[in-house]
Amino acid sequence: MDHFLYNNGALYAEDVALTEIAEAVGTPFYVYSTATLTRHFRLFNEALAGMEHLVCFAVKSNSNLAVLKTLGDLGAGMDVVSGGEYRRAKAAGVPGERIVFSGVGKTAEEIALVLEGGIRQFNVESEPELLEISRIAAAMGVTAPIALRVNPDVDAKTHEKIATGKSDNKFGIPIAKARAVYAEAARLPGIDVIGVDVHIGSQLTDLAPFEAAFMKVRELTQLLREDGHNIRRLDLGGGLGIPYERSNSAPPLPVEYGDVIRRTVGDLGCEIEIEPGRLISGNAGLLVTSVIYLKEGEGRDFLIVDAAMNDLVRPSMYGAHHDIVPVIEADAAILPQPVDIVGPVCETGDTFAKSRPMPPLRAGDLVAFRSAGAYGAVMSSEYNSRPLVPEVLVNGDQFAVIRARPSFEEMLARDSIPEWL
Numbered sequence: 001m002d003h004f005l006y007n008n009g010a011l012y013a014e015d016v017a018l019t020e021i022a023e024a025v026g027t028p029f030y031v032y033s034t035a036t037l038t039r040h041f042r043l044f045n046e047a048l049a050g051m052e053h054l055v056c057f058a059v060k061s062n063s064n065l066a067v068l069k070t071l072g073d074l075g076a077g078m079d080v081v082s083g084g085e086y087r088r089a090k091a092a093g094v095p096g097e098r099i100v101f102s103g104v105g106k107t108a109e110e111i112a113l114v115l116e117g118g119i120r121q122f123n124v125e126s127e128p129e130l131l132e133i134s135r136i137a138a139a140m141g142v143t144a145p146i147a148l149r150v151n152p153d154v155d156a157k158t159h160e161k162i163a164t165g166k167s168d169n170k171f172g173i174p175i176a177k178a179r180a181v182y183a184e185a186a187r188l189p190g191i192d193v194i195g196v197d198v199h200i201g202s203q204l205t206d207l208a209p210f211e212a213a214f215m216k217v218r219e220l221t222q223l224l225r226e227d228g229h230n231i232r233r234l235d236l237g238g239g240l241g242i243p244y245e246r247s248n249s250a251p252p253l254p255v256e257y258g259d260v261i262r263r264t265v266g267d268l269g270c271e272i273e274i275e276p277g278r279l280i281s282g283n284a285g286l287l288v289t290s291v292i293y294l295k296e297g298e299g300r301d302f303l304i305v306d307a308a309m310n311d312l313v314r315p316s317m318y319g320a321h322h323d324i325v326p327v328i329e330a331d332a333a334i335l336p337q338p339v340d341i342v343g344p345v346c347e348t349g350d351t352f353a354k355s356r357p358m359p360p361l362r363a364g365d366l367v368a369f370r371s372a373g374a375y376g377a378v379m380s381s382e383y384n385s386r387p388l389v390p391e392v393l394v395n396g397d398q399f400a401v402i403r404a405r406p407s408f409e410e411m412l413a414r415d416s417i418p419e420w421l
């Protein structure tokens with residue numbers, strides 16, 4: 001459920017008409033709903049009720065400071081995958097003890113940064129990384145709390161680019177090697193082994209792979225305890241999918257996911273951490289764009305809109321589906337006609353949808369891409385020298401620009417021409 005509903009034939013974000021935002025900000029723009037972000041965070045919190053837990057929002061899905069502060073103020077932790085994301089979480093007011101640091105390529109600078117600023121735990125992805133964290137922590141005279149990210153060799157049954165839990169993916173330490181690496185970690189200076197971490201992929205629409213992975217974490221936890229490690233925290237990653245296509249998909253609910261956690265690892269006496277991104281932010285955001293032209297082709301018509309693959313890359317990168325709806329509701333008596341919805345970028349890949357049934361639209365009409373709050377703005381670029389798309393946050397009847405559209409002057413000022421040229 002989200003808070004983007006029609007009211008008297010016009011699409012609203014909570015109590016604000018999208019037409020009003022479009023007039024103030026121009027198109028294209030992202031708009032996020034505070035009520036939806038809040039609702040989704042609470043669903044996860046409630047799903048883990050009765051177990052000691054922390055819901056860490058995956059910052060990579062939507063890293064706007066206002067979004068992070070909205071969630072941080074509700075008590076969310078943050079899962080970061082770079083020094084930049086760590087700085088964002090801190091700038092949004094989230095204390096280091098609620099920030100976990102994941103990612104396969106943590107640099108020495110990033111490790112020192114988070115040890116300096118405070119960190120809940122490192123999710124360590126390799127032996128060389130473990131040694132590097134130990135070296136830096138020992139040199140700084142501090143102790144780094146760590147969990148090893150294990151690769152359980154489970155098929156997440158999701159898009160190949162976002163599956164992470166198979167043995168041929170670059171992520172984590174093979175679960176069969178885990179005991180040996182834990183033994184090594186326990187001997188290293190500056191390291192405090194506290195837990196086990198797993199994350200098998202994103203946009204999972206079936207609970208079975210989670211269940212399989214968590215059972216492997218359970219067995220490993222028991223073995224590690226026999227080996228003498230004080231395993232007291234389990235980080236189970238993110239990955240629960242969302243219904244991108246409302247008409248024909250109903251992924252599992254957070255409460256069902258919580259039940260899987262309870263059933264598989266709930267009796268181990270460990271604190272549970274989860275790292276949802278997409279399910280919290282995905283359906284909390286829309287990308288709103290306007291029609292530039294309707295172009296009649298041979299056998300197909302093209303709706304050319306002012307958003308493009310640089311603003312929302314998911315369709316061209318993952319073949320992803322987004323529901324696309326008119327901001328002003330069409331007369332129900334008029335039959336929708338199939339159109340290809342495309343952006344202005346000079347690549348055929350800049351196609352959002354093919355043969356999508358849409359009501360008649362004209363130049364200047366607004367359309368909204370649903371489910372665009374996760375992996376949308378964060379993946380945007382200035383390809384084709386298109387300024388970064390702005391972001392807007394709505395809360396009840398108020399809205400604010402939370403990332404302004406840069407001017408062309410700002411864009412050009414980032415380049416420089418050498419003196420000798």
Ligand SMILES: *Cc1c(COP(=O)(O)O)cnc(C)c1O
Pocket residue numbers: 058060061079102103199201202203237238239240275276277278279374
């Ligand atoms: C991407 C990622 C997440 C979030 O995944 P979602 O599908 O957005 O929930 C969580 N943890 C790690 C380590 C990730 O890389």
